[in-house]
Structures are given as C-alpha cells and as structure tokens.
C-alpha cells in the first residue's frame with residue numbers, strides 16, 4: 001500500500017517557524033485553569049458568550065456521560081502586539097494540558113516532551129510549593145525553555161517582590177524578568193503571550209522524513225472510541241493513511257485527524273511541530289499508549305521517539321463489594337474504567353473474610369482515591385477497600401523470587417531478602433517546622449538526603465522514604481504537624497532491602513487474610529497490639545471466648561480476648577448440694593468447648609469496614 005493515498009490533498013501545514021508549543025505547570029490551585037481561560041478568551045477561540053470558568057475542565061459533561069472528552073491541547077492563534085518582535089504575524093500557540101500530579105509523573109513528562117517551553121506559574125501569595133519544584137525539574141529534564149510567572153497579583157496578600165526573588169533564584173534569572181499577572185483580571189496576560197512567542201523556540205523536525213508522532217495522551221470517548229493526542233515531530237500524518245504503533249506494531253487506519261481549538265476540528269493532516277488529535281477506531285486506551293510513537297505502516301520510521309514505558313502500578317488494594325451480589329457490577333465498572341485508564345490493573349481475588357473481589361493496582365494514592373470515588377459515584381457501588389500496600393520482592397534462600405502484591409500471599413519458608421520500593425520525598429515548608437518534619441520522617445524510616453533554604457524562612461527538605469510509609473497517612477500527618485503549611489512531592493527511586501515481616505491476625509485461631517499486613521520488624525509489635533485492641537472493641541461478645549491474636553509466623557506477639565457471655569446455669573438451682581452445682585458448671589464448660597470447636601466468630605461487617613478502610617480511624621491508627 002502506498003504511504004500516501006493519492007486522492008487526499010496535501011495538508012494545509014502551518015509553517016513550523018510560527019508554531020509555539022507550551023504548557024503551564026504549577027502547584028495545585030495556583031491558577032493554571034484560570035490562566036488557560038484568560039488565554040482562550042484573549043485569543044478569541046472562545047467568545048465572551050460561551051465563556052465559563054475553567055472552560056477546559058469539562059468534568060460536568062464527563063460525569064453526565066461517563067466519558068472523558070477533556071481537551072488536552074488547544075490551538076490558539078496569537079499575533080504579538082505592537083512593539084514586539086514579529087508583531088502582527090499570527091502565530092499558532094499550542095497550549096498542552098498536563099495531568100499535574102505525582103502519580104502521573106510519567107504522563108506529565110510525556111506532555112512536557114511535546115512542548116518546547118513552559119510557563120511556570122506561582123501564586124504570589126503562596127510562593128513556591130513542592131509541585132512547583134517537581135514540575136520544574138521535569139521541565140528541565142525535557143530541556144524546555146522556562147518562563148517564570150507570578151499569578152494572583154491582585155490579591156491583597158500577594159507579595160510579588162518577595163516571591164519574584166524566590167522564583168528568580170530558583171530558575172536562575174533576574175527578578176525583573178519574572179512576569180506578574182492576574183489570571184482573574186487578565187492583567188499581564190497579553191504580555192505573557194507575547195513572551196511565549198518571543199522566548200519559546202519553534203519546533204524543529206525533518207519535513208520530508210517518514211512521519212514520527214508522539215502520543216502524549218489518549219482518552220476514551222463513548223461515541224468515537226479512543227481519541228489520541230499527538231505531536232508530530234517529523235514528516236506528515238495524513239487522513240486515511242495506515243499507521244503503525246511502534247511499541248506494539250499494531251496497524252490502524254487514520255479515520256480522522258485534526259486540531260482542537262478548543263472544539264475538535266478535522267483536518268487533512270498534521271505535519272512537523274503540529275499538535276492535534278487522531279482517531280483510529282480503537283476502543284481501548286491500552287492500544288494507544290502514552291509515550292508510544294506513531295509512524296506510517298509502509299516505509300515508516302524505524303527509530304521510535306524517546307523511550308516508551310508501560311505504567312507500573314505502585315500501590316495495591318483489595319476492592320470488595322459490600323453486598324456480595326454486586327460483584328458482577330464491580331467487574332463491569334472496572335472493565336469500563338480500564339478503557340480510559342491504561343494504568344489500571346486488576347485481577348479477581350477471594351478473601352475468606354470479605355468474599356469475592358479484586359486486587360487492584362494503582363499508580364499511587366491519588367489514583368486509588370480517584371478510582372474508588374468513581375466506582376462509588378459513577379457506578380453506585382458500595383465498596384470495602386483493604387488497606388493499600390506496596391509491591392514487595394522476596395528472594396528465597398533456594399533462589400526463587402516472589403512478587404508480593406497481597407500481604408496474605410507473603411511466602412513462608414526460608415527468606416533470604418525482602419525488597420521494598422522507596423521514594424525520594426521533597427517537602428517544602430516554613431523553617432519553623434523543620435524539627436517536626438524531621439521527626440515524622442525519622443519515624444517513617446526516612447533517610448535525610450539534604451536540606452536547602454529557598455529564602456530566609458522557607459526550606460526544602462529531601463528524604464528517601466519507603467513508599468509503604470508514605471502511602472498511608474503521611475501527608476495528613478505532615479499537614480497536621482505543620483498547620484497545613486507543608487507541601488509534599490515524591491517520586492519512585494528504586495528499592496531497598498529491609499527487615500520486613502508479615503503480621504497475621506487470628507480470630508479464634510483462624511487466620512483472617514484481609515487483616516494480614518507487611519511491616520518493618522521494629523513496628524510489627526506495635527501494629528499487632530493496636531489492631532488486636534481495635535478488633536476487641538469492635539467484635540461483640542459471643543457465646544464463647546474469642547481470642548484475637550497477632551502473630552508473626554507461629555509466634556504470637558499480641559493477644560486480646562473477647563469474653564464469652566456467661567449464661568447463668570445455676571439460676572434455677574436453689575440451694576442443694578455443691579456437687580450438683582459443680583456438675584452443672586462442668587456440663588456448661590463442655591458445651592462451650594464444643595461451641596469453640598464448631599462455632600465461628602461472628603464478626604459484624606462494620607468491624608471489617610472500620611478496621612480495613614483506608615480512611616478509617618482504626619486503620620490509620622493501626623499503622624501509626
């Protein structure tokens with residue numbers, strides 16, 4: 001098949017010299033969406049009448065239809081105003097959205113790789129925060145031109161001079177070069193767009209080479225299938241052409257290709273430096289993976305752009321329907337969510353305590369929360385989520401290796417080494433909290449990497465921390481110890497060997513799989529004691545005595561007992577001989593023994609929920 005069908009006209013290409021691809025990076029709530037709104041308005045792609053706040057965040061529609069149609073890249077025409085270099089010439093600015101959270105770092109970095117420059121936006125009343133730094137480092141890794149900008153200068157609490165100095169210090173420029181804008185009122189935004197045209201380099205690529213386009217996002221749309229967002233680096237992609245995904249070799253036909261401004265606008269092709277969407281009719285985002293390279297099927301490129309990485313789940317949790325009969329619905333809901341989330345993995349799992357459910361893998365805690373909330377809100381499911389755990393790698397003495405995603409599957413036998421994932425955590429906070437932060441990190445088995453003052457009263461503290469210690473209530477603890485002033489960011493950096501053990505909980509001698517946890521040896525005892533005490537409060541008294549034990553292997557490390565309800569068998573025995581009373585009591589004991597042997601403990605569902613759910617008091621206490 002020819003690479004270019006002859007009946008399709010050449011695409012109307014934009015001169016790459018007039019293209020500017022950029023993104024806005026910021027800490028949460030520093031005003032990214034509001035600034036994007038102003039840019040849409042200023043460039044006239046959305047008129048006053050259609051304008052609404054956070055135009056690009058279309059979550060309402062997404063919710064109503066249960067689909068994601070979020071626009072990931074918007075094409076903005078902009079002619080720099082007079083006095084500017086190249087004034088009067090209309091340029092095409094592609095503003096590319098980034099997911100913006102640490103869980104999705106890989107996807108953020110792919111979005112950044114589609115840009116040549118970025119706006120680093122900082123709230124003029126807050127200053128630099130942890131995600132400002134994390135995003136800045138990602139932008140630097142991708143060799144982007146960085147435009148530092150202070151936002152919200154209209155706020156009475158704004159301290160533009162102080163934070164301009166801080167920001168200039170961080171990116172290495174003159175404080176006078178930090179633009180000051182208000183995304184709310186629009187002050188300074190035209191100057192910012194001019195600066196984007198002036199400073200962000202135009203994309204460079206080889207026009208006549210075989211096409212190479214990088215996928216930086218793909219979303220599922222119930223009506224059109226998967227919509228893939230790409231940046232064409234070399235050559236040209238044309239409508240109706242056969243294309244190939246370079247990581248899998250899968251071939252598809254390009255049914256539609258075009259740009260977003262901000263609605264989808266079909267075109268006959270995209271060429272060097274252009275950013276847009278394409279539709280191939282695939283139904284599952286896993287067939288159109290972020291980071292993959294697209295080329296023509298015949299005479300296509302042979303070398304892919306950059307490295308491609310499969311998303312790797314970092315945190316696992318068991319999800320069980322509260323009502324066992326909802327199991328098929330849970331499966332269906334997960335199937336649906338997976339269409340739109342290449343990083344979501346799950347497999348069926350059964351628990352003696354909780355019944356049928358799924359072990360689900362997530363990129364991080366935020367991802368877990370988002371999925372859980374979507375399952376509950378969009379699919380109306382009531383779920384029990386077991387405490388999240390990380391993935392352990394266990395080397396046995398006989399050379400075997402086990403990957404453990406569920407604590408109850410931790411191997412028994414002769415273990416040589418256990419490896420756990422670690423992260424590099426960056427915490428930014430006012431310097432008065434250094435002591436409290438260090439104490440928290442030490443308690444969580446952290447190792448100090450370094451500390452820097454960003455200004456007189458703000459510090460950046462870096463720690464290596466086991467991911468297992470971060471996934472729990474670390475962030476809540478950090479916030480409460482710093483009165484909400486600290487911000488946290490972390491990235492996975494590998495693994496370490498640690499002295500880890502599995503703590504089992506036994507109810508009446510039976511192991512309860514859902515309560516098994518892997519903890520550091522030094523913390524196992526405290527964990528066992530707390531969980532056992534918590535369970536004792538939650539389990540009602542039964543006709544027989546119920547021991548609750550925490551054990552490492554066969555060694556019991558903590559025990560509590562739920563006392564039996566003692567029936568007064570002597571009630572009807574007035575007076576009489578003591579031997580008769582003794583006989584009755586002996587008989588009762590016998591009966592109880594039988595009950596102990598055959599009976600099972602009645603644990604109310606609420607007890608499981610209270611102990612297991614990750615947001616419950618019980619659980620976070622148990623792990624502290």
Ligand SMILES: Nc1nc2c(ncn2[C@@H]2O[C@H](COP(=O)(O)OP(=O)(O)OP(=O)(O)O)[C@@H](O)[C@H]2O)c(=O)[nH]1
Nearest residue numbers: 028029030031032033034151152153155182183184
């Ligand atoms: N006073 C003032 N408020 C602003 C300005 N820019 C944004 N805000 C407000 O700050 C809040 C956060 O703004 P968003 O645009 O949602 O911030 P964001 O960075 O997109 O936030 P996320 O999408 O949650 O990461 C909103 O209440 C905005 O109205 C500004 O220039 N001045």
